[in-house]
Amino acid sequence: MFVTIVAVLCHLSGHDCTEVVVSNSNLDASLNLQNCLIGGQAGLAQWKNAHPIYRSDDWRIARFKCVAGQYVAKAKI
Template identity: 70%
Template structure:
């Protein structure tokens, strides 16, 4: 099953949030729906720490979701 991991990141200085496609099962063969649900928080924390834009403390992960299939992220929420 194709799985997409989506994070909603919000900037602290504004009420500005955006959806970001973190990864999917075609980019990382280890991504399954179950692994996303169980280990998603730890993986997202590591992804955020290494991301050039979102790694600052000005951004926080508001929520994430594991989506079965392909997903089109919305620019602003």
């Protein structure tokens, strides 16, 4: 099953929030819906620390979701 991990990141200075597709089954062959639900938070923390834009303390992960299938992130929410 194709799975997409989506994170909602919010900037601390305002109410700017954006959705970002973090990974999907094409990029990570070991990713499945169960792995996403169980270990998603730890993986997102590592992804955020390595990301050039979102790794600063000005951004926080508000929530994440594991979506079955292809997902297109919204620019602003």
